Amino acid sequence: MSGAQQPIGVFDSGIGGLTVVKALITNLPQESIIYCGDTARVPYGTKSKSTIVRFSLENVEFLLRLGVKCIVIACNTSSSWALPTLRKFFKVPIIGVIRPGASAAVRLSKNKRIGVVGTRATINSKAYDAAIHRLDPAVKVFSQCCPLFVPLVEEGWTQGAICRNVVETYLRPLQKQRIDTLILGCTHYPLLAQAIRQVMGAGVSLVDSGEQTASDVRAVLAGNDMLANGRLKPRYRFFVTDEPAHFHQVGHRFLGQLAGSVERAHLQG
Amino acid sequence: MSGAQQPIGVFDSGIGGLTVVKALITNLPQESIIYCGDTARVPYGTKSKSTIVRFSLENVEFLLRLGVKCIVIACNTSSSWALPTLRKFFKVPIIGVIRPGASAAVRLSKNKRIGVVGTRATINSKAYDAAIHRLDPAVKVFSQCCPLFVPLVEEGWTQGAICRNVVETYLRPLQKQRIDTLILGCTHYPLLAQAIRQVMGAGVSLVDSGEQTASDVRAVLAGNDMLANGRLKPRYRFFVTDEPAHFHQVGHRFLGQLAGSVERAHLQG
Numbered sequence: 001m002s003g004a005q006q007p008i009g010v011f012d013s014g015i016g017g018l019t020v021v022k023a024l025i026t027n028l029p030q031e032s033i034i035y036c037g038d039t040a041r042v043p044y045g046t047k048s049k050s051t052i053v054r055f056s057l058e059n060v061e062f063l064l065r066l067g068v069k070c071i072v073i074a075c076n077t078s079s080s081w082a083l084p085t086l087r088k089f090f091k092v093p094i095i096g097v098i099r100p101g102a103s104a105a106v107r108l109s110k111n112k113r114i115g116v117v118g119t120r121a122t123i124n125s126k127a128y129d130a131a132i133h134r135l136d137p138a139v140k141v142f143s144q145c146c147p148l149f150v151p152l153v154e155e156g157w158t159q160g161a162i163c164r165n166v167v168e169t170y171l172r173p174l175q176k177q178r179i180d181t182l183i184l185g186c187t188h189y190p191l192l193a194q195a196i197r198q199v200m201g202a203g204v205s206l207v208d209s210g211e212q213t214a215s216d217v218r219a220v221l222a223g224n225d226m227l228a229n230g231r232l233k234p235r236y237r238f239f240v241t242d243e244p245a246h247f248h249q250v251g252h253r254f255l256g257q258l259a260g261s262v263e264r265a266h267l268q269g
Numbered sequence: 270m271s272g273a274q275q276p277i278g279v280f281d282s283g284i285g286g287l288t289v290v291k292a293l294i295t296n297l298p299q300e301s302i303i304y305c306g307d308t309a310r311v312p313y314g315t316k317s318k319s320t321i322v323r324f325s326l327e328n329v330e331f332l333l334r335l336g337v338k339c340i341v342i343a344c345n346t347s348s349s350w351a352l353p354t355l356r357k358f359f360k361v362p363i364i365g366v367i368r369p370g371a372s373a374a375v376r377l378s379k380n381k382r383i384g385v386v387g388t389r390a391t392i393n394s395k396a397y398d399a400a401i402h403r404l405d406p407a408v409k410v411f412s413q414c415c416p417l418f419v420p421l422v423e424e425g426w427t428q429g430a431i432c433r434n435v436v437e438t439y440l441r442p443l444q445k446q447r448i449d450t451l452i453l454g455c456t457h458y459p460l461l462a463q464a465i466r467q468v469m470g471a472g473v474s475l476v477d478s479g480e481q482t483a484s485d486v487r488a489v490l491a492g493n494d495m496l497a498n499g500r501l502k503p504r505y506r507f508f509v510t511d512e513p514a515h516f517h518q519v520g521h522r523f524l525g526q527l528a529g530s531v532e533r534a535h536l537q538g
Contacts, residue, residue, distance in 0.1 A: 148421070157417075243317035243320065
């Protein structure tokens with residue numbers, strides 16, 4: 001099918017989506033990727049639905065101008081609020097991170113008590129609740145927004161007393177609910193996995209949507225006969241809306257070694 | 270002079286600038302004010318100079334379309350990086366918060382050792398260092414960026430163990446430098462004044478630029494024969510680039526009782 005050799009388009013409010021890119025590169029090594037991080041307007045998680053939808057539309061328009069064959073929304077906030085609108089406006093396959101995360105959690109949970117942590121916008125959207133209940137209406141979902149988690153990660157304070165105290169403060173209500181599975185509903189949160197594991201204990205499985213999202217992307221591409229055939233060397237291009245310097249400095253925390261160019265994107269905004 | 274009855278235009282990256290509006294209302298009660306908070310793209314303090322300048326230009330253009338007689342940059346980050354460019358592009362008087370804060374600190378300091386806390390962008394700009402040294406080259410300036418202060422304030426965690434631990438972590442290097450004056454170089458930080466005072470001790474004077482900025486605005490308006498004559502009842506209009514709901518919820522933390530309309534602004538971005 002035409003388009004199969006085109007790159008996968010990935011966008012996020014900033015750099016957190018690189019954790020999803022990492023999973024895509026590992027699981028779909030023959031695919032080229034174009035990433036757009038809206039670092040000039042980051043974060044989305046503190047903002048309202050209408051603004052999140054508008055910014056998301058602009059990201060997708062930018063990626064489509066570069067000829068991507070599908071869109072991966074590597075941002076929980078945008079997946080939560082903008083996915084239905086994006087699917088209405090654009091014809092290419094669009095994959096968010098909510099359904100994959102919900103699906104992995106429902107499979108993992110034994111006691112059917114699942115926790116979700118995310119930004120204020122993600123939690124307020126109740127998108128995870130809806131996705132989980134579509135898979136299993138009997139699951140009880142307990143949600144908690146954690147506005148300080150992203151700033152902690154961006155500051156690099158992912159261990160130590162402050163980190164531990166913040167994590168404990170947010171997760172205490174979830175501990176009391178005896179969840180056995182916790183969805184890390186923000187692409188920054190896997191960098192806090194160790195601190196979260198210390199607080200929640202080994203009995204609680206942590207779900208990072210990245211791996212399951214890569215699996216979903218593979219399924220969608222295969223279903224549309226759009227998997228790259230592996231004859232071309234994959235190419236990675238990274239775009240950001242603020243200056244690329246910061247991306248160079250911190251991108252490796254999320255992605256490991258960066259193998260690709262970093263350029264400045266000019267969206268409408 | 271024509272224009273004296275026009276409102277003062279104030280802009281900020283979000284809602285922190287309301288601490289400056291509060292000082293303006295108290296000190297210039299006859300003046301009308303139009304405020305523009307760029308809540309869709311907040312924060313500026315983590316972003317690069319070129320992005321901060323672009324966003325600042327768009328804020329000023331928006332306020333000028335509404336007929337303001339002068340511009341107050343109620344944002345340390347924007348004052349630090351964008352003020353020279355704004356003065357080049359626009360003819361109206363433009364007042365930032367850096368010079369007023371520097372001036373108040375130089376007057377207060379006895380041992381000529383002044384600390385500055387602010388966002389990463391403000392501290393990296395070295396705008397306070399330059400402003401202080403223009404007033405007194407003998408002063409020693411010690412700077413510290415505190416990226417977690419704004420998220421703490423926005424979360425409402427302005428006291429308690431986490432707040433205290435974060436404040437101590439950032440301010441420890443300044444304590445060691447035996448400063449006697451500390452500039453709160455971000456409009457959010459006055460809400461942490463109590464915690465900062467507990468850590469720094471009563472011997473360190475805290476400088477909140479708001480009051481001195483209002484005094485500078487009065488001087489500039491008087492100098493241009495632009496002070497409102499007090500015959501019209503002052504009017505306050507607040508614009509935000511994200512939905513106004515959040516502004517309604519948290520604006521009072523900064524401003525006290527809101528007396529004015531809150532509308533959505535459409536900048537270019």
